Amino acid sequence: MKAVLFDLDNTLYAPDCDLFSLIDVRINRYMEEIAGIALADVDGLRRRYWHDYGATLLGLIRHHEVDPEDYLDYVHDVDVASRLVPDPALRAVLRDSGIPSYVFTNGSRGHADRVLGALGIADLFVDVFDIRIAGYQPKPNPDPYQQVLGRLALQGEDCVMVEDQLQNLQTAKTFGMTTVLVAPEGQAGSDVSWVDSHLQAVGDIAPLLSRWRAGFIDG
CATH class of the missing domain: 3.40.50.1000 (HAD superfamily/HAD-like)
Known part of the structure; x- marks a missing residue:
């Protein structure tokens, strides 16, 4: 090998370190505040994009024309050391x-x-x-x-x-x-x-x- x-x-x-919960909050906030998606639609779209593409990001690129680098910087801006x-x-x-x-x-x-x-x-x-x-x-x-x-x-x-x-x-x-x-x-x-x-x-x-x-x- x-x-x-x-x-x-x-x-x-x-x-159980639950680091992803911090990222999860940032993803939802990005979709609503930056991508302009109605809050009521965020959860459903995340499930759909996860199912269709394997990750939220690819769905946002294809359907909402988001800047992938801006997205990655935003959603990973979390306090890793806290978890x-x-x-x-x-x-x-x-x-x-x-x-x-x-x-x-x-x-x-x-x-x-x-x-x-x-x-x-x-x-x-x-x-x-x-x-x-x-x-x-x-x-x-x-x-x-x-x-x-x-x-x-x-x-x-x-x-x-x-x-x-x-x-x-x-x-x-x-x-x-x-x-x-x-x-x-x-x-x-x-x-x-x-x-x-x-x-x-x-x-x-x-x-x-x-x-x-x-x-x-x-x-």
Whole structure:
């Protein structure tokens, strides 16, 4: 195994840190105050754009002509340090992984840098691939995965994808990646045929890293 691709939000930190609730407020405010969408329509449009495009941003670009950079700056302008603290245990796992680690996120590079800094693990990642890598197309669209593999000059079979979203792992599996779901027990659902391993928390990945270093790729 030559690369481990980690999702960022609710993967490298626990969902109960509730950082995304701060971003969620900013997204709603942007849609109403900047994009000029009636407040009564915001929730419905967010669900529709999430379903149709995988992220609110792409729907806003296509239907409301928003400036994607303005959107990314606005919605990620949150106090990350109020929700996240350094994670020495995760740092130790990543430091000793023996396999290059990367962040692959639907968020922005700036947001990723702030999150990694707050967790105390920024120096342990070779690079960050953000929403810009495929013209703001988010996971689970296939184009971002293709672009990441191109940047790495690797095949899907050389990579592991670590994620909290099943649909994003499903696309990863179509590229031949080994897939790891990070989610509380019972959250996975019934059809997880494209998931090779299921972890309660990302810090539990150490035994898998050991197996991959030894050449086992069956998850």
